[in-house]
């Protein structure tokens with residue numbers, strides 16, 4: 854197996870899905886999902902995907918942008934899907950989409966999307982290659 858197909862296999866293995874409910878305690882004064890809660894969930898899902906990819910200690914170095922395309926009403930079911938988008942030398946960029954779903958029908962569509970970059974650290978706490 855060549856390097857490219859190994860990377861593709863690891864990327865596939867790293868895909869992370871997390872399903873949650875938007876219940877009270879997770880909402881804002883508009884009765885929709887609190888943006889900070891969404892960001893924490895996205896960072897966590899991205900972190901899990903990046904860790905599954907490289908199995909090394911990681912820190913978040915950057916979130917390029919997060920698009921809140923629509924608000925997510927209280928009582929929704931949401932699914933986070935985190936996928937590796939780019940593998941650098943010491944960094945990994947992960948895209949996370951949040952899909953929203955009403956409890957009482959099958960429609961599911963994307964509401965929030967963002968990307969997060971992590972850097973692998975060696976025992977000296979300095980950036981280390983993510984592969985090998």
Ligand SMILES: CCCCCCCCCCCCCCCC(=O)SCCNC(=O)CCNC(=O)[C@H](O)C(C)(C)COP(=O)(O)OP(=O)(O)OC[C@H]1O[C@@H](n2cnc3c(N)ncnc32)[C@H](O)[C@@H]1OP(=O)(O)O
Pocket residue numbers: 889890893894896897900911912913914915940941942943944945970972978979980
């Ligand atoms: C309300 C309910 C609460 C619940 C709550 C639950 C939350 C549950 C969340 C769980 C989520 C877990 C996530 C844990 C992870 C942390 O929490 S980590 C804590 C936050 N992050 C940090 O403290 C990191 C601080 N930063 C650093 O230490 C240094 O910047 C770093 C990361 C070591 C990088 O150092 P550096 O000297 O910039 O390194 P350098 O060699 O220049 O670059 C290294 C790589 O980073 C890339 N890079 C550097 N800067 C950037 C940048 N700004 N943008 C993109 N790439 C960059 C470079 O391009 C390079 O990539 P490669 O070309 O090698 O692939």
